[in-house]
Amino acid sequence: MADTKKEPFEDSAPKLLPVVPTIDVVVFPQMVVPLLVLDEKIINGIGRALEGDKRILLLAASGDMGGSHGPIGTEDLAKVGTIGKVMRAMSLPDGGQKVLVQGLLRCNVDEVTSEEDMLKGTISYLAFDRNENNDSVDNAIRGIISTIENTHGSSGLFGPDFHAILSQINDPERVVDFLLSHLSLDTAQAQKLLEKESLLELIAGIRESIEYELETSKVRESIRTNARDAINRSQREYYLREQLRAIQKELGEEAEDDLSAIKMKIEDGTMPEEAVKEARRQFSRLEKTSPDSLESAVIRNHLDWLTTLPWGVFTEDDLDLKHGKGILDEDHYGLNVIKERILDYLSVRALKNTCDVPILCFAGPPGVGKTSLGRSIARCLGRKFFRISLGGMHDESEIRGHRRTYVGALPGRIIQAIVKAGSSNPVLMIDEIDKVGNSGKGDPSSALLEVLDPEQNLAFYDNYLGVHFDLSKVMFITTANDLDQIPEPLRDRMEVIQLPGYLAEEKVEIAGQHLVPKAIESSGLAGKGVEFHPELIHAIVTRYTRESGVRELDRFIKKLCSKFARKFVEEKEKIQFKRENLIDFLGPSKVLFDKKLKNHKIGVTNGLAWTPYGGEVLQVEAVLMPGKGKLTLTGQLGEVMRESAQAAVSYIRSHAGGFGLDKSIFTDYDLHIHLPAGAVPKDGPSAGITLLSSILSVLTGREIDGNFAMTGELDLQGGVLPIGGLKEKILAAKQYGLENVIVPKDNERDLHGIDEMILKGIRLHFVDKVEEVIERVLLPKS
Incomplete structure (x- = not known):
């Protein structure tokens, strides 16, 4: 093997060759490599080589450059390369060229020049040190071969025919070149080996690389073996993850598990x-x-x-009645019924450590303080507070939780609220419970039955958790605008407390104590001398708002504060505002109380209606015209109100003689009944006596006293039946300045729940029979 015969190309090698740069590969002697060439100069050089002896200069290109794939720079080419031979060249449709080259000899590059049509390199032959001991070279090569042959799995690394081919090579330099062509080396490492002038040093570098690859191969094989023992072979994704895990373990980088x-x-x-x-x-x-x-x-x-989940975590209730009353009075004006109910609960808790927690439902129009009252109750009790809005919810899983089989499953809103509150006895406010919908995904209101039933919520089951949780210590407070929209079984589980709208005087107090200070602070006007006199607030209430609550009032106060702020920034002086110049800042009055309500007219009656947003005054108009006894009803009336109108007509026809009416009036004339604001749907039975008054007025030609407003259901015997929403209706009459209100006698018992401030200035007329209504509202003919 020590034969070191002279290289046949040494003396005859050309001194000037076409240069072909290579990317990410160093071509060693005896190595066959395919190249893709796109640069025109390189293609020209290859063409020149094919016309001659096919020899080229293969130089590794360093840096981020195009190399054989694009434009090159001579400064990026290696100083040691390989003389190669073009074995095959094939032109591509895009103008490029696919070339198969074979390395022949190492060489030094003296100079690379870029000519107009090609790159050329001036070379000198690079020979190994001939003075090295041949025995040392032979021993070093035998050591490499022995290492390869004695390593299990080397055939998988070098290929099945590797050993057979290696045994047939006797020349040491060719053995070295053969080994180099089978190693997986990065470009920098390969270039260093190519530049070695000592054969012994080159062999040592090869041995180091082979030992590294063999060791890496053993580690990879060990990883594969360990992973296969722990996983199901049929799951490829699972297998890849286990490989990654095993690799991390071998490297000592396995993440710390929690x-x-x-x-x-x-x-x-x-x-x-x-x-x-x-x-x-x-x-x-x-x-x-x-x-x-x-x-x-x-x-x-x-x-x-x-x-x-806060298992067993409870906050201690503050049972100081005086302190609790102070907090409730500080946060809210009025609302005495609710305050008394909370203080009753605190009193029972003070006497008995454990008692049933009330489930309250605050019902009333928007803006009267239902939600903020819940926050004050939590503050009064010293409990955590969390609000859940159910408006528009239609999926039962939002309450009971999603089953874990679904992607993105979570516990229900109740359990999520408990976790966020951080205690097992918070005050949970379930807002807009009357706006819960249902669909094919279940009925959320049915799921709420378990939550709000004291007999069942001891062990509330959440589908996601898969276990029961005790909700009996949670204080649930719900809010609603319209109780009729709440299913009866759900409503039966709650203690309903009605919150009526506020009087103008109450709104002035609320604004002065709460809304104005907050608006001044949020507008940056604190300490700037801005004052809201009660007369100014009262003007805003009466001229710009017509609501049961105070939200719209709050918006106008904030709007006025923003005007104040701008005025202050521009003029830098104390601002004085009077009710007379409100129009300059808030625009024309938004509320036009109809002064015609009090006018005496034929066929026009002031009726009182209840809506989820408070009470309202609705006028009922009737006119008579020649016809054939037809009854026309307009104003988008519901079925119940239409039937009330028919009942009123039937009662009048049956008592026509008593009213002094000729029966022909019912066949020779048409009657048209209309309720203004035709875009608003209207329904309910309480307009019976109002409809009768308008009809009888137009039939008899007698005017109706405009100072009266009325509400009451009518039966065919002339009886006046009780109605609902009395408090809201009286409040509406008061807001419109109607001092006389006709109410069914049976509703007299409802007065005890109405604040004296609402009744102040109102004269109630309780009636049992229609005759009493007619006697009061129909004026004699002039």
Whole structure:
């Protein structure tokens, strides 16, 4: 093997050759490499070589350059390269060229020049040191071969025919070139080996690279073996994840697992036995699951919710009645009925440590303080507060939780609220309970039955958690605008407290105590001498708002404050505002109280109606015209109101003689009844006596006293039946300045729940029979 015969090309090698740069590869002697060439100069050089002896200069290109794929720079080419031979060249449709080259000899590059049509390199032959001991070279090569032959798995690294070919090569330099062509080397490492002038040093470098590759191969094989033992062979994705895990373990970079932390949370003694049992079962599954799998993430999320719930965490109720009353009075003006109910609860708790927690439902128009009152109750009791809005909810899973089989499953809103509140006895306000819908996904109102039933919420079951949770210590407060929209079984579980609208005087007080200070602070006007006199606030209330609550009033006050702020910034002086110049800042009055309500007219009666947004005054108009006895009803009336009109007509016809009417009037004339604001739907039975008054007025030609407003259902015997929403209707009459209100006698019992301020200035007329109504409102003919 020590034969070091002279290279046949040494003396005859040309001194000037076409240059072909290579990217990401160093071509060694005896190595065959395909190249893709796009640069025109390089293609020209290859063409020149094909016309001669086919020899070229192969130089590795360093840096971020095009090389054989594009434009090149001579400064980026290596100083040691390989003389090669073009074995085959094929032109491509895009103008490029695919070339197969073979390395022949190492060489030094003295100079690379870029001519107009090609790159040329001036070379000198690079020979190994001839003075090296041949025995040392032979021994070094035998050592490499022995290492390869004695290493298990080397055939997989070098190929099945590697050993057979190697045994047939006797020349040391060719053995070295053969080994180099089979190594996986990066460009920098390969270039260093190409530049070696000592054969012994080159052999040592090759041996180091081979030993590294063999060791790496053994590690990879070990990883494959360990991974195969732990996974299901049929799951490729699972297999790849296990390989990654095994690689991290071999490198000592395996991420620290937090299973111990989860285990500690489960065993800390706060969860009940049922929850601990479920958590342990899920933890056992987690230990057997790959941490990178989707199932692992689902289990971890479930355990996180289970262990984060405030099991057994309670806040202590503040039972100081004086302190509680002070907080309620500080936060809200009026609302005495609700305040008394909360103080009653505190009194019972003071006498008995455990008692049933009330489930309250605040019903009333928007803006009267239902939601803010819940926050004040929590503050009064010293409990955490959380609000849940159910408006538009139509999926039962929003309450009971989603089953974990669904992607993105979460606990229901109730459990989420408990976790966010951080205690097991917060005040949970369920807002807009009357606006819960239903669909094919279930009925959320039915799910709320379990939540709000004291007999069932001791063990509320959430589908996501898979365990029961005690909600009996939670104080639930619900809000609604329209109680009729709440299913009866759900309504039966709540203690309903009505919140009527505010009087103008109450709105002035609320604005002065709460709205104005907040608006001044938020507008940056604190300390700037801005004052809102009660007369100014009263003018805003009466001229710009017509609502039961105070939200619109709050918006106008904030708007006025923003005007104040701009005025102050521009003029830098104290601002004085009077009710007379409100129009300059808020525009024309938004509320036009109809002074014609009090006018005496034929066929026009002031009726009182209840809506979810408070009471309202509706005029009922009737006219008589020649015809054939037809009854026309307009104003978008509901079926109940239409039937009330028909009942009123029937009663009048049956008592025509008593009213002094000729029966021919019912066949020779048409009657048209209309309720203005035709775009607004209207319905309900309480307009019976109002419809009768308008009809009888137009039939008899007698005017109706405009100082009266009325409400009451009519029967065919002339009886006046009780109605609902009395408080709101009286409040509406008061707002419109109608001092006389006709009310069914049976509603007299409802007066005890109405504040004296609402009744002040109102004269109530309680009636049993239609005759009493007619006697009061129909004026004698002039």
